[in-house]
Amino acid sequence: MHGSGSVGPRQLGYARRFAEQGYIAAVPVYTDAAADDGARRLPIMQAWRDCAEDAVNWLITQGAPSERIALTGYSLGSHIAVDSALAGGLARAAIGITAGWDVYPPRPPRRRIPVLIVRASSDDHVRPASTDRLVRFLRDAAVPVREARIREAEHIMTDEQWVEVQARSADFLTDVLDLS
Numbered sequence: 001m002h003g004s005g006s007v008g009p010r011q012l013g014y015a016r017r018f019a020e021q022g023y024i025a026a027v028p029v030y031t032d033a034a035a036d037d038g039a040r041r042l043p044i045m046q047a048w049r050d051c052a053e054d055a056v057n058w059l060i061t062q063g064a065p066s067e068r069i070a071l072t073g074y075s076l077g078s079h080i081a082v083d084s085a086l087a088g089g090l091a092r093a094a095i096g097i098t099a100g101w102d103v104y105p106p107r108p109p110r111r112r113i114p115v116l117i118v119r120a121s122s123d124d125h126v127r128p129a130s131t132d133r134l135v136r137f138l139r140d141a142a143v144p145v146r147e148a149r150i151r152e153a154e155h156i157m158t159d160e161q162w163v164e165v166q167a168r169s170a171d172f173l174t175d176v177l178d179l180s
Helices: 009-020 042-061 076-087 128-140 159-176
Strands: 070-074 093-097 115-120 145-150
Touching: 009 070, 009 159, 042 070, 042 076, 070 076, 076 093, 076 115, 076 128, 093 159, 115 128, 115 159, 128 145, 145 159
Parallel strands: 070 093, 093 115, 115 145
Antiparallel strands: none
């Protein structure tokens, strides 16, 4: 799930690297006409959450094994991926890349699936306190959360940093979805 700037070449590269490793990767595109004000109204957030669940359901109808599906997202998309996966649906894990609380407060989790939060060590957009608050919220709700830190990374990461994000994400999925 992409951030508020829509799909960029680095997010497509992240998905492509998964595909090159034998994963099935889908990159849904969801947009609105709202100004990028850092927060979205509830109807927009719900529509984007529905998009995440629709993507998972579509993958299953295409033959993807439901026990091996995860949602992953970057920036605003991290909120959509993690919040949607914990609220319901069929994803078995979630990854939030540069995730934080500020975009929209998450709903209380109805599911306790594994979550990886990937931090950019020098994020200039999602404040560390925002990420800390999200991680604390998830842990307080008994969600199994792991964290990874990409060193010297800002919110807009380099190609090399995205390679590291994908490697950390793949390791997490191999472990929690028993893909070995």
